[in-house]
Amino acid sequence: MASLLSIESSPRGEYSISRKLTSAFVEEWQKTHAGGTVVNRDLFTTTLPFVDLPWIAGAYTPAEQHSPEMKKALEIGNTLIAELKAADHIVLGTSMYNFSTPAILKAYIDQIVRVNVTFTPQYEGLVKGKKLTIILASGGVYTPGSPTEGYNAESSYLKQVFGFIGITDVNIVLAGGTGAVSMGQRSLEDFVAEFTPAVLEAAK
Numbered sequence: 001m002a003s004l005l006s007i008e009s010s011p012r013g014e015y016s017i018s019r020k021l022t023s024a025f026v027e028e029w030q031k032t033h034a035g036g037t038v039v040n041r042d043l044f045t046t047t048l049p050f051v052d053l054p055w056i057a058g059a060y061t062p063a064e065q066h067s068p069e070m071k072k073a074l075e076i077g078n079t080l081i082a083e084l085k086a087a088d089h090i091v092l093g094t095s096m097y098n099f100s101t102p103a104i105l106k107a108y109i110d111q112i113v114r115v116n117v118t119f120t121p122q123y124e125g126l127v128k129g130k131k132l133t134i135i136l137a138s139g140g141v142y143t144p145g146s147p148t149e150g151y152n153a154e155s156s157y158l159k160q161v162f163g164f165i166g167i168t169d170v171n172i173v174l175a176g177g178t179g180a181v182s183m184g185q186r187s188l189e190d191f192v193a194e195f196t197p198a199v200l201e202a203a204k
Ligand SMILES: Cc1cc2nc3c(=O)[nH]c(=O)nc-3n(C[C@H](O)[C@H](O)[C@H](O)COP(=O)(O)O)c2cc1C
Pocket: 010, 011, 012, 015, 016, 017, 018, 019, 094, 095, 096, 097, 098, 099, 100, 137, 138, 139, 140, 141, 178, 179, 182
């Protein structure tokens, strides 16, 4: 049976464009994958500590030698990695903050990229055979081939880091120009409608 992991990272609730588009993706995916399972991971309701000394020590120590502190530090990462490994398709809704990934998403990434668990010491990714769809909402427009493309450090970073752990089938839907909604020049509904066809296509 097909399984989808839906990851949300915007703090803006009902005003979030990435959340609206990710919800449309999940709805379509459920229609096209009857009987499939969906796991929701909201990074804003997940306690995501930064990597600390017990985490680093634990990551480089065999599990049977872990201290209670190391075990605790690796706990949330273990849960997140298990979710990732169980999914066939992952949809990740994200914003662009300061041309890159919001800190909460970086904290998630720091938890899931772990030696011997999601990549080998020889840098081979261990999370294989997955599809990843990223829905990236940004105030500005960073269309590939345009003069502003180079400002978008987030798409290339996310492709690189997920590729590093073995997820190489990555499709990014760039929902650029949300600034027009924030400034009241466009309605949220009108903006979401423009990007919905690309999102629905990605969910097939
Ligand atoms: C702290 C912060 C930093 C931002 N930095 C950028 C940026 O560098 N480039 C950009 O195009 N938009 C930037 N934005 C705008 C957001 O990407 C935009 O509002 C997007 O729609 C947020 O996603 P959401 O609607 O899912 O919450 C920023 C917004 C915030 C709050």
